Amino acid sequence: MSKRTQPHRPGTSMLRKRAAVVAAGFGVSALLGTGAAVADSADATALPGIASSSVEAQATAQAKAADNAAKAKKEAEAKAKEAEAKKKAAEEKKAKSWIDPVKHYELSAGYSQGGSMWASGHHSGQDFAVSTGTNVMAAHSGTVVKAGGNGAGDGAAYGNAIVIKHGNGTYSQYAHLSKIDVKVGQQVTTGQHIALSGDTGNSSGPHLHFEIRTTADYGSAVNPVSFLKKAGVSV
Structure with missing residues:
Protein backbone atom coordinates (compact mmCIF):
# COMPACT_ATOMS: atom_id res chain seq x y z
CA MET A 1 0.00 0.00 0.00
CA SER A 2 1.53 3.18 -1.03
CA LYS A 3 2.16 5.98 1.61
CA ARG A 4 0.13 9.11 1.38
CA THR A 5 2.14 12.16 1.50
CA GLN A 6 0.98 15.41 3.12
CA PRO A 7 0.75 18.23 0.69
CA HIS A 8 3.48 20.89 1.32
CA ARG A 9 2.27 24.44 1.96
CA PRO A 10 5.19 26.73 1.86
CA GLY A 11 3.02 29.79 2.52
CA THR A 12 2.00 28.61 5.97
CA SER A 13 5.60 28.38 7.29
CA MET A 14 6.44 31.83 6.04
CA LEU A 15 3.39 33.34 7.72
CA ARG A 16 4.40 31.79 11.06
CA LYS A 17 7.89 33.26 10.82
CA ARG A 18 6.53 36.67 10.03
CA ALA A 19 4.16 36.48 12.96
CA ALA A 20 7.01 35.59 15.27
CA VAL A 21 9.11 38.50 14.08
CA VAL A 22 6.25 40.94 14.51
CA ALA A 23 5.60 39.65 18.02
CA ALA A 24 9.23 40.02 18.89
CA GLY A 25 9.18 43.56 17.57
CA PHE A 26 6.27 44.43 19.79
CA GLY A 27 8.17 43.02 22.76
CA VAL A 28 11.26 45.07 22.03
CA SER A 29 9.19 48.21 21.55
CA ALA A 30 7.44 47.60 24.81
CA LEU A 31 10.76 47.01 26.55
CA LEU A 32 12.27 50.15 25.10
CA GLY A 33 9.22 52.13 26.05
CA THR A 34 9.49 50.93 29.59
CA GLY A 35 13.19 51.86 29.70
CA ALA A 36 12.47 55.33 28.40
CA ALA A 37 9.79 55.79 31.00
CA VAL A 38 12.17 54.63 33.71
CA ALA A 39 14.83 57.02 32.40
CA ASP A 40 12.36 59.91 32.33
CA SER A 41 11.33 59.09 35.85
CA ALA A 42 15.00 59.05 36.98
CA ASP A 43 15.64 62.43 35.34
CA ALA A 44 12.60 63.91 37.01
CA THR A 45 13.78 62.59 40.36
CA ALA A 46 17.28 64.05 39.80
CA LEU A 47 16.08 67.62 39.04
CA PRO A 48 15.46 68.72 42.65
CA GLY A 49 18.99 67.59 43.57
CA ILE A 50 20.54 69.58 40.73
CA ALA A 51 18.60 72.71 41.69
CA SER A 52 19.63 72.31 45.31
CA SER A 53 23.32 71.97 44.36
CA SER A 54 23.09 75.12 42.25
CA VAL A 55 21.60 77.13 45.14
CA GLU A 56 24.25 75.85 47.52
CA ALA A 57 27.03 76.75 45.07
CA GLN A 58 25.65 80.26 44.67
CA ALA A 59 25.33 80.71 48.42
CA THR A 60 28.92 79.53 48.89
CA ALA A 61 30.16 81.95 46.24
CA GLN A 62 28.28 84.85 47.84
CA ALA A 63 29.62 84.00 51.28
CA LYS A 64 33.16 83.85 49.90
CA ALA A 65 32.72 87.20 48.17
CA ALA A 66 31.43 88.71 51.42
CA ASP A 67 34.41 87.31 53.33
CA ASN A 68 36.82 88.70 50.73
CA ALA A 69 35.13 92.10 50.89
CA ALA A 70 35.33 92.13 54.69
CA LYS A 71 38.97 91.11 54.55
CA ALA A 72 39.76 93.82 52.01
CA LYS A 73 38.00 96.40 54.19
CA LYS A 74 39.99 95.35 57.27
CA GLU A 75 43.24 95.52 55.29
CA ALA A 76 42.35 98.96 53.97
CA GLU A 77 41.50 100.17 57.49
CA ALA A 78 44.76 98.73 58.82
CA LYS A 79 46.74 100.48 56.07
CA ALA A 80 44.93 103.75 56.78
CA LYS A 81 45.74 103.46 60.50
CA GLU A 82 49.36 102.65 59.71
CA ALA A 83 49.62 105.64 57.39
CA GLU A 84 48.04 107.90 60.02
CA ALA A 85 50.45 106.59 62.65
CA LYS A 86 53.44 107.22 60.36
CA LYS A 87 52.17 110.73 59.62
CA LYS A 88 51.74 111.46 63.31
CA ALA A 89 55.20 110.08 64.08
CA ALA A 90 56.70 112.23 61.33
CA GLU A 91 54.93 115.32 62.69
CA GLU A 92 56.14 114.56 66.21
CA LYS A 93 59.66 114.00 64.93
CA LYS A 94 59.52 117.26 63.03
CA ALA A 95 58.23 119.09 66.09
CA LYS A 96 61.13 117.74 68.14
CA SER A 97 63.73 118.49 65.48
CA TRP A 98 65.68 121.64 64.69
CA ILE A 99 66.39 123.09 61.26
CA ASP A 100 68.34 125.92 59.65
CA PRO A 101 66.27 129.14 59.77
CA VAL A 102 66.89 129.81 56.06
CA LYS A 103 67.82 127.80 52.97
CA HIS A 104 70.48 128.35 50.30
CA TYR A 105 72.72 130.54 52.45
CA GLU A 106 76.38 131.25 53.12
CA LEU A 107 77.72 131.65 56.62
CA SER A 108 79.21 135.10 57.17
CA ALA A 109 80.01 136.64 60.56
CA GLY A 110 80.24 133.91 63.19
CA TYR A 111 79.46 133.73 66.89
CA SER A 112 81.85 135.62 69.20
CA GLN A 113 83.67 137.14 66.24
CA GLY A 114 85.38 140.37 67.35
CA GLY A 115 84.96 143.77 65.72
CA SER A 116 83.99 147.36 66.20
CA MET A 117 80.63 146.80 64.50
CA TRP A 118 79.21 145.32 67.67
CA ALA A 119 78.69 147.35 70.83
CA SER A 120 79.91 144.51 73.04
CA GLY A 121 83.02 144.06 70.94
CA HIS A 122 81.96 140.62 69.73
CA HIS A 123 79.22 139.09 67.61
CA SER A 124 76.37 137.51 69.59
CA GLY A 125 75.03 135.20 66.89
CA GLN A 126 75.57 133.62 63.50
CA ASP A 127 74.89 135.51 60.29
CA PHE A 128 73.33 133.69 57.32
CA ALA A 129 74.04 135.64 54.14
CA VAL A 130 70.87 135.66 52.00
CA SER A 131 69.16 138.20 49.77
CA THR A 132 66.45 140.48 51.08
CA GLY A 133 63.02 138.80 51.01
CA THR A 134 64.29 135.28 51.70
CA ASN A 135 61.86 133.06 53.62
CA VAL A 136 62.76 132.89 57.33
CA MET A 137 61.47 129.82 59.20
CA ALA A 138 61.11 128.89 62.84
CA ALA A 139 64.14 126.75 63.65
CA HIS A 140 62.03 124.83 66.15
CA SER A 141 58.45 124.79 67.40
CA GLY A 142 57.53 127.20 70.17
CA THR A 143 55.79 130.42 71.13
CA VAL A 144 56.60 133.91 69.86
CA VAL A 145 57.53 136.05 72.88
CA LYS A 146 58.97 139.08 71.07
CA ALA A 147 58.25 140.59 67.66
CA GLY A 148 58.76 144.09 66.28
CA GLY A 149 61.12 146.95 65.51
CA ASN A 150 63.99 148.18 67.70
CA GLY A 151 65.16 144.57 67.96
CA ALA A 152 61.80 143.67 69.56
CA GLY A 153 63.08 145.46 72.67
CA ASP A 154 66.71 144.35 72.41
CA GLY A 155 67.99 147.50 70.71
CA ALA A 156 67.92 149.32 67.38
CA ALA A 157 71.02 147.51 66.17
CA TYR A 158 68.94 144.39 65.53
CA GLY A 159 66.38 146.20 63.38
CA ASN A 160 63.14 144.21 63.04
CA ALA A 161 63.42 141.06 65.16
CA ILE A 162 61.59 138.02 66.52
CA VAL A 163 62.28 135.86 69.59
CA ILE A 164 60.70 132.40 70.00
CA LYS A 165 60.55 130.45 73.25
CA HIS A 166 60.94 126.68 72.87
CA GLY A 167 59.75 123.81 75.06
CA ASN A 168 63.21 122.92 76.31
CA GLY A 169 63.80 126.36 77.82
CA THR A 170 65.81 127.57 74.85
CA TYR A 171 65.09 130.71 72.85
CA SER A 172 65.88 131.55 69.22
CA GLN A 173 66.24 135.09 67.82
CA TYR A 174 65.91 136.31 64.22
CA ALA A 175 67.06 139.85 63.33
CA HIS A 176 67.52 142.45 60.53
CA LEU A 177 64.17 141.34 59.06
CA SER A 178 62.42 143.22 56.24
CA LYS A 179 58.99 141.88 57.25
CA ILE A 180 57.55 140.18 60.35
CA ASP A 181 54.66 137.77 59.81
CA VAL A 182 53.95 136.51 63.36
CA LYS A 183 52.60 138.05 66.55
CA VAL A 184 53.51 137.74 70.21
CA GLY A 185 51.75 134.74 71.76
CA VAL A 225 76.16 126.67 65.17
CA SER A 226 77.40 124.32 67.89
CA PHE A 227 73.85 124.10 69.25
CA LEU A 228 72.35 123.24 65.87
CA LYS A 229 75.01 120.64 65.13
CA LYS A 230 74.31 118.92 68.45
CA ALA A 231 70.63 118.92 67.43
CA GLY A 232 71.54 117.08 64.22
CA VAL A 233 71.52 120.04 61.82
CA SER A 234 74.24 120.23 59.20
CA VAL A 235 75.10 123.93 59.19
Missing part, protein backbone atom coordinates in the same frame (compact mmCIF):
# COMPACT_ATOMS: atom_id res chain seq x y z
CA GLN A 186 51.47 132.90 68.45
CA GLN A 187 52.34 129.21 68.39
CA VAL A 188 54.69 128.20 65.57
CA THR A 189 55.92 124.85 64.31
CA THR A 190 59.30 123.76 63.06
CA GLY A 191 59.84 125.08 59.54
CA GLN A 192 56.89 127.49 59.65
CA HIS A 193 57.29 130.80 57.82
CA ILE A 194 57.71 133.65 60.32
CA ALA A 195 59.35 136.49 58.39
CA LEU A 196 61.36 137.74 55.40
CA SER A 197 65.05 138.48 55.68
CA GLY A 198 66.32 142.03 55.21
CA ASP A 199 68.92 144.68 55.99
CA THR A 200 67.34 146.65 58.86
CA GLY A 201 69.21 147.92 61.92
CA ASN A 202 73.00 147.87 62.19
CA SER A 203 73.68 145.72 59.13
CA SER A 204 76.46 145.64 56.56
CA GLY A 205 74.22 144.02 53.95
CA PRO A 206 71.23 141.68 53.52
CA HIS A 207 71.41 138.72 55.87
CA LEU A 208 69.69 136.96 58.78
CA HIS A 209 71.19 137.36 62.21
CA PHE A 210 70.36 134.23 64.24
CA GLU A 211 70.88 133.60 67.93
CA ILE A 212 70.27 130.80 70.42
CA ARG A 213 69.67 132.16 73.92
CA THR A 214 69.01 130.84 77.40
CA THR A 215 66.57 133.69 78.07
CA ALA A 216 64.44 135.91 75.87
CA ASP A 217 66.75 138.89 76.27
CA TYR A 218 70.02 140.12 74.89
CA GLY A 219 73.17 138.97 76.71
CA SER A 220 72.24 135.26 77.11
CA ALA A 221 73.36 133.98 73.69
CA VAL A 222 75.30 130.73 73.15
CA ASN A 223 77.05 129.46 70.02
CA PRO A 224 74.15 128.76 67.62
Whole structure:
Protein backbone atom coordinates (compact mmCIF):
# COMPACT_ATOMS: atom_id res chain seq x y z
CA MET A 1 0.00 0.00 0.00
CA SER A 2 1.53 3.18 -1.03
CA LYS A 3 2.16 5.98 1.61
CA ARG A 4 0.13 9.11 1.38
CA THR A 5 2.14 12.16 1.50
CA GLN A 6 0.98 15.41 3.12
CA PRO A 7 0.75 18.23 0.69
CA HIS A 8 3.48 20.89 1.32
CA ARG A 9 2.27 24.44 1.96
CA PRO A 10 5.19 26.73 1.86
CA GLY A 11 3.02 29.79 2.52
CA THR A 12 2.00 28.61 5.97
CA SER A 13 5.60 28.38 7.29
CA MET A 14 6.44 31.83 6.04
CA LEU A 15 3.39 33.34 7.72
CA ARG A 16 4.40 31.79 11.06
CA LYS A 17 7.89 33.26 10.82
CA ARG A 18 6.53 36.67 10.03
CA ALA A 19 4.16 36.48 12.96
CA ALA A 20 7.01 35.59 15.27
CA VAL A 21 9.11 38.50 14.08
CA VAL A 22 6.25 40.94 14.51
CA ALA A 23 5.60 39.65 18.02
CA ALA A 24 9.23 40.02 18.89
CA GLY A 25 9.18 43.56 17.57
CA PHE A 26 6.27 44.43 19.79
CA GLY A 27 8.17 43.02 22.76
CA VAL A 28 11.26 45.07 22.03
CA SER A 29 9.19 48.21 21.55
CA ALA A 30 7.44 47.60 24.81
CA LEU A 31 10.76 47.01 26.55
CA LEU A 32 12.27 50.15 25.10
CA GLY A 33 9.22 52.13 26.05
CA THR A 34 9.49 50.93 29.59
CA GLY A 35 13.19 51.86 29.70
CA ALA A 36 12.47 55.33 28.40
CA ALA A 37 9.79 55.79 31.00
CA VAL A 38 12.17 54.63 33.71
CA ALA A 39 14.83 57.02 32.40
CA ASP A 40 12.36 59.91 32.33
CA SER A 41 11.33 59.09 35.85
CA ALA A 42 15.00 59.05 36.98
CA ASP A 43 15.64 62.43 35.34
CA ALA A 44 12.60 63.91 37.01
CA THR A 45 13.78 62.59 40.36
CA ALA A 46 17.28 64.05 39.80
CA LEU A 47 16.08 67.62 39.04
CA PRO A 48 15.46 68.72 42.65
CA GLY A 49 18.99 67.59 43.57
CA ILE A 50 20.54 69.58 40.73
CA ALA A 51 18.60 72.71 41.69
CA SER A 52 19.63 72.31 45.31
CA SER A 53 23.32 71.97 44.36
CA SER A 54 23.09 75.12 42.25
CA VAL A 55 21.60 77.13 45.14
CA GLU A 56 24.25 75.85 47.52
CA ALA A 57 27.03 76.75 45.07
CA GLN A 58 25.65 80.26 44.67
CA ALA A 59 25.33 80.71 48.42
CA THR A 60 28.92 79.53 48.89
CA ALA A 61 30.16 81.95 46.24
CA GLN A 62 28.28 84.85 47.84
CA ALA A 63 29.62 84.00 51.28
CA LYS A 64 33.16 83.85 49.90
CA ALA A 65 32.72 87.20 48.17
CA ALA A 66 31.43 88.71 51.42
CA ASP A 67 34.41 87.31 53.33
CA ASN A 68 36.82 88.70 50.73
CA ALA A 69 35.13 92.10 50.89
CA ALA A 70 35.33 92.13 54.69
CA LYS A 71 38.97 91.11 54.55
CA ALA A 72 39.76 93.82 52.01
CA LYS A 73 38.00 96.40 54.19
CA LYS A 74 39.99 95.35 57.27
CA GLU A 75 43.24 95.52 55.29
CA ALA A 76 42.35 98.96 53.97
CA GLU A 77 41.50 100.17 57.49
CA ALA A 78 44.76 98.73 58.82
CA LYS A 79 46.74 100.48 56.07
CA ALA A 80 44.93 103.75 56.78
CA LYS A 81 45.74 103.46 60.50
CA GLU A 82 49.36 102.65 59.71
CA ALA A 83 49.62 105.64 57.39
CA GLU A 84 48.04 107.90 60.02
CA ALA A 85 50.45 106.59 62.65
CA LYS A 86 53.44 107.22 60.36
CA LYS A 87 52.17 110.73 59.62
CA LYS A 88 51.74 111.46 63.31
CA ALA A 89 55.20 110.08 64.08
CA ALA A 90 56.70 112.23 61.33
CA GLU A 91 54.93 115.32 62.69
CA GLU A 92 56.14 114.56 66.21
CA LYS A 93 59.66 114.00 64.93
CA LYS A 94 59.52 117.26 63.03
CA ALA A 95 58.23 119.09 66.09
CA LYS A 96 61.13 117.74 68.14
CA SER A 97 63.73 118.49 65.48
CA TRP A 98 65.68 121.64 64.69
CA ILE A 99 66.39 123.09 61.26
CA ASP A 100 68.34 125.92 59.65
CA PRO A 101 66.27 129.14 59.77
CA VAL A 102 66.89 129.81 56.06
CA LYS A 103 67.82 127.80 52.97
CA HIS A 104 70.48 128.35 50.30
CA TYR A 105 72.72 130.54 52.45
CA GLU A 106 76.38 131.25 53.12
CA LEU A 107 77.72 131.65 56.62
CA SER A 108 79.21 135.10 57.17
CA ALA A 109 80.01 136.64 60.56
CA GLY A 110 80.24 133.91 63.19
CA TYR A 111 79.46 133.73 66.89
CA SER A 112 81.85 135.62 69.20
CA GLN A 113 83.67 137.14 66.24
CA GLY A 114 85.38 140.37 67.35
CA GLY A 115 84.96 143.77 65.72
CA SER A 116 83.99 147.36 66.20
CA MET A 117 80.63 146.80 64.50
CA TRP A 118 79.21 145.32 67.67
CA ALA A 119 78.69 147.35 70.83
CA SER A 120 79.91 144.51 73.04
CA GLY A 121 83.02 144.06 70.94
CA HIS A 122 81.96 140.62 69.73
CA HIS A 123 79.22 139.09 67.61
CA SER A 124 76.37 137.51 69.59
CA GLY A 125 75.03 135.20 66.89
CA GLN A 126 75.57 133.62 63.50
CA ASP A 127 74.89 135.51 60.29
CA PHE A 128 73.33 133.69 57.32
CA ALA A 129 74.04 135.64 54.14
CA VAL A 130 70.87 135.66 52.00
CA SER A 131 69.16 138.20 49.77
CA THR A 132 66.45 140.48 51.08
CA GLY A 133 63.02 138.80 51.01
CA THR A 134 64.29 135.28 51.70
CA ASN A 135 61.86 133.06 53.62
CA VAL A 136 62.76 132.89 57.33
CA MET A 137 61.47 129.82 59.20
CA ALA A 138 61.11 128.89 62.84
CA ALA A 139 64.14 126.75 63.65
CA HIS A 140 62.03 124.83 66.15
CA SER A 141 58.45 124.79 67.40
CA GLY A 142 57.53 127.20 70.17
CA THR A 143 55.79 130.42 71.13
CA VAL A 144 56.60 133.91 69.86
CA VAL A 145 57.53 136.05 72.88
CA LYS A 146 58.97 139.08 71.07
CA ALA A 147 58.25 140.59 67.66
CA GLY A 148 58.76 144.09 66.28
CA GLY A 149 61.12 146.95 65.51
CA ASN A 150 63.99 148.18 67.70
CA GLY A 151 65.16 144.57 67.96
CA ALA A 152 61.80 143.67 69.56
CA GLY A 153 63.08 145.46 72.67
CA ASP A 154 66.71 144.35 72.41
CA GLY A 155 67.99 147.50 70.71
CA ALA A 156 67.92 149.32 67.38
CA ALA A 157 71.02 147.51 66.17
CA TYR A 158 68.94 144.39 65.53
CA GLY A 159 66.38 146.20 63.38
CA ASN A 160 63.14 144.21 63.04
CA ALA A 161 63.42 141.06 65.16
CA ILE A 162 61.59 138.02 66.52
CA VAL A 163 62.28 135.86 69.59
CA ILE A 164 60.70 132.40 70.00
CA LYS A 165 60.55 130.45 73.25
CA HIS A 166 60.94 126.68 72.87
CA GLY A 167 59.75 123.81 75.06
CA ASN A 168 63.21 122.92 76.31
CA GLY A 169 63.80 126.36 77.82
CA THR A 170 65.81 127.57 74.85
CA TYR A 171 65.09 130.71 72.85
CA SER A 172 65.88 131.55 69.22
CA GLN A 173 66.24 135.09 67.82
CA TYR A 174 65.91 136.31 64.22
CA ALA A 175 67.06 139.85 63.33
CA HIS A 176 67.52 142.45 60.53
CA LEU A 177 64.17 141.34 59.06
CA SER A 178 62.42 143.22 56.24
CA LYS A 179 58.99 141.88 57.25
CA ILE A 180 57.55 140.18 60.35
CA ASP A 181 54.66 137.77 59.81
CA VAL A 182 53.95 136.51 63.36
CA LYS A 183 52.60 138.05 66.55
CA VAL A 184 53.51 137.74 70.21
CA GLY A 185 51.75 134.74 71.76
CA GLN A 186 51.47 132.90 68.45
CA GLN A 187 52.34 129.21 68.39
CA VAL A 188 54.69 128.20 65.57
CA THR A 189 55.92 124.85 64.31
CA THR A 190 59.30 123.76 63.06
CA GLY A 191 59.84 125.08 59.54
CA GLN A 192 56.89 127.49 59.65
CA HIS A 193 57.29 130.80 57.82
CA ILE A 194 57.71 133.65 60.32
CA ALA A 195 59.35 136.49 58.39
CA LEU A 196 61.36 137.74 55.40
CA SER A 197 65.05 138.48 55.68
CA GLY A 198 66.32 142.03 55.21
CA ASP A 199 68.92 144.68 55.99
CA THR A 200 67.34 146.65 58.86
CA GLY A 201 69.21 147.92 61.92
CA ASN A 202 73.00 147.87 62.19
CA SER A 203 73.68 145.72 59.13
CA SER A 204 76.46 145.64 56.56
CA GLY A 205 74.22 144.02 53.95
CA PRO A 206 71.23 141.68 53.52
CA HIS A 207 71.41 138.72 55.87
CA LEU A 208 69.69 136.96 58.78
CA HIS A 209 71.19 137.36 62.21
CA PHE A 210 70.36 134.23 64.24
CA GLU A 211 70.88 133.60 67.93
CA ILE A 212 70.27 130.80 70.42
CA ARG A 213 69.67 132.16 73.92
CA THR A 214 69.01 130.84 77.40
CA THR A 215 66.57 133.69 78.07
CA ALA A 216 64.44 135.91 75.87
CA ASP A 217 66.75 138.89 76.27
CA TYR A 218 70.02 140.12 74.89
CA GLY A 219 73.17 138.97 76.71
CA SER A 220 72.24 135.26 77.11
CA ALA A 221 73.36 133.98 73.69
CA VAL A 222 75.30 130.73 73.15
CA ASN A 223 77.05 129.46 70.02
CA PRO A 224 74.15 128.76 67.62
CA VAL A 225 76.16 126.67 65.17
CA SER A 226 77.40 124.32 67.89
CA PHE A 227 73.85 124.10 69.25
CA LEU A 228 72.35 123.24 65.87
CA LYS A 229 75.01 120.64 65.13
CA LYS A 230 74.31 118.92 68.45
CA ALA A 231 70.63 118.92 67.43
CA GLY A 232 71.54 117.08 64.22
CA VAL A 233 71.52 120.04 61.82
CA SER A 234 74.24 120.23 59.20
CA VAL A 235 75.10 123.93 59.19
